[in-house]
Amino acid sequence: MPLNPADSAFAERLAAALPFDTVRPPEPRHLEEPRGRYFAKSGLLALPRTAGEVATILRAANAARVGVVPYGGGTGLVGGQVMTTGPAPVILSLERMRAIRALYTEENVLIAEAGCILSDIQAAASDANRLFPLSLAAEGTARIGGTLATNAGGVNVLRYGNARELCLGLEAVLPTGEIWHGLKRLRKDNTGYDLRGLLIGAEGTLGVITAAALKLYPRPAEEGTALMVVDGPRAALDLLARARGRLGEGVSAFELIHRQGLEFLRETLPDVRLPFDDLPEWMVLVEVGLAQGLNAPAALEALFEEAAEAGLVTDGLIAQTEAQRAAFWSVREHIPEANRRIGSVSSHDISLPLGAVPEFIEKGGEAIAALGAFRINCFGHLGDGNLHYNVFPMPGKSRADHETQRDAIKRAVHDLVAEFDGSVSAEHGIGRLKTGDLARYGDPAKLMAMRAIKQALDPAGIMNPGAVLDG
């Protein structure tokens, strides 16, 4: 059955059921996304203050068969937050629910409402001498509800896991308006199906997360950062294995950087200081956070020496000060901005079995070359097998010159990913950008199960229509 628009009659009824000023026309920021690739024509903005108000909104939307698009910080990269077609939905923004409800230092647990900005949660944890390890480029804007709904990743997944692994419990409103009071602070709880894990990563299609119990960690006693020039991706993997053999979970991040990214930085962001005068073809950024009794620079030095002896690394810099650590990270963190300024023809957030990464990079280059002359910036979270594999025009050409080739490039990259048993969406999710990829590359039995679950929990099909499962 088709959905109905959130028209003025619906808006009036909804407004009457909620406190003053909960329902409004949307602002422009609610109708587009940061890269300007998705636009909504219209919608009705709802700004609830409590889970109870969210429940009121979902019950009304269910009764009227009106679509609901949950909205967090709006930083998603796959269009999950913007409904581009169909009747005007309710845009349900959690921005007013931004209390940190409680912090249990002894338990290493923090309870945050869905509208909390990620960096505010990090800061609250830090004030209690704890670490909330979820860290990603958009952390100053992204809200925890959306971060969980998309099972966001970032730079510390290697050590601490994705958003799903960092959440102990949820408060959420199911599509038919029931509130699930599941803010458990437990490390072990085997009482029934994993509804928490199911809502996390469902991208708002199975309900609205209103609050979460989040895992904190002790801050590592000793932290350190190094850049090491490696003899290619295979050597980088070998270095990773040696690092983990020596330091175990002490390896917090292991980021691969290709020369192309450094050249883009030099071209577009000359203020970012590059660490080597001769730009190396491949290097890795290694971050460690160690136990008391170890010295981080010394541990990195010992690792470097072992790797140099094995012929894996040819040059390296170990940060001796906090300023140097920040400078090394600045290189890594500015690469996405440099990419944006160059303008990719097609970008891909993929993951691969770790052992397949070197061969994928080799074959990927051949597949792209077969389609024309392009520059490839392949970088990312190597420790997780997660590459941001972005294809750019040659100097003098622009993104617009290659419009007609984008689909073929995307297809070539994703076909190769599928061949290696990888994922066409490692950390960004499906949203509206990749529904076709999910249908093409997804396992049929899993897709069948997903559709059955969607139908069971959201029989009217109101939750984030068109996202993840398109029709």
Added chain:
Amino acid sequence: MPLNPADSAFAERLAAALPFDTVRPPEPRHLEEPRGRYFAKSGLLALPRTAGEVATILRAANAARVGVVPYGGGTGLVGGQVMTTGPAPVILSLERMRAIRALYTEENVLIAEAGCILSDIQAAASDANRLFPLSLAAEGTARIGGTLATNAGGVNVLRYGNARELCLGLEAVLPTGEIWHGLKRLRKDNTGYDLRGLLIGAEGTLGVITAAALKLYPRPAEEGTALMVVDGPRAALDLLARARGRLGEGVSAFELIHRQGLEFLRETLPDVRLPFDDLPEWMVLVEVGLAQGLNAPAALEALFEEAAEAGLVTDGLIAQTEAQRAAFWSVREHIPEANRRIGSVSSHDISLPLGAVPEFIEKGGEAIAALGAFRINCFGHLGDGNLHYNVFPMPGKSRADHETQRDAIKRAVHDLVAEFDGSVSAEHGIGRLKTGDLARYGDPAKLMAMRAIKQALDPAGIMNPGAVLDG
């Protein structure tokens, strides 16, 4: 619609669709469970060799509306593996599917079929100089399929997580007979709903796990174990916080032991050497696995000194040899057997928010005392807030003397757990033992969602009837 029995006509049809000797009468071991509390009257045993054969069985069972009970090692403690009432089901044992299909050392991934014995997987990992950290009392008999289906815990959850966190991907057969080929070896994969997490912990009610891609870890470079006498549960928690502040994830296990358990050991298993002549009221077993460059006994010594200065610990033993480490663990690991020999009136696998543990132990003692004279052995995985809270008769009395009080004791303990926002099943699951507890203490919205998911994925209701959701 009621289920039909797996009668001889069904058995003949099923046998004809499968290779010779796949269908048989069950052996006695398939019809009971280790503690002798659940018995099945009858059933038809199926011993498939492949996921395809499992699919054939489920399709036939669906068509005939015959119940299916997935069967692993049979070591579950809540009766999930034994259907006690209703028409005779197919007992689907995975015992012939015990290949380790692949081991990717570089990727820290091992792919095992569901029938692999847990200790065989640990040994295969160890042979590759890796660690598969899932470790529990029944590991010599438990099979990985059942271990995953029940989201088993054990002694290393504090560091490495439950079974769910140790699994990257699954091959499974859905209730209607479709095979989900989901054996991904990826650390990040945001392509749709978390079906993996949903099947894990569903106790065979949503499908049959046939193989799993499991996470391995590097073996810690330095390992050590200590026993420390603590000034009560509050001091134990403070000690845990200090240990994690110093050593982070290096704390692998943190087990609480009460004098009652030591007294039971002395009484029933006199060969187990007790570490202190004067049995302390409370002690903890601390296990650490550290990075290269640290010395485990020295790190434990430094922790002990800090804790002694703070008045948290009064005595301690730090293992200097492997034999001593084994002896310390032997104390902890024999407590369940000592409990069995004494014979509990009622035992409880519960978890609590970490900070609530001391008050729970205090109030729990009062609540039990109000019901009569009993001995309480409260021990377990304190690092996870997971207590095994077991109530025993006084000397001279027996389990049978208290039959009529069991329900009141269980109710008192579980009510108190609910009051503290804990879980009435931390690691054992719901099975058939705790369906009433789930209905009583479970969140109504979550239960509604669970029923909807069960109905959506298993419309004929054939999968493990009566387990988790009773009717």
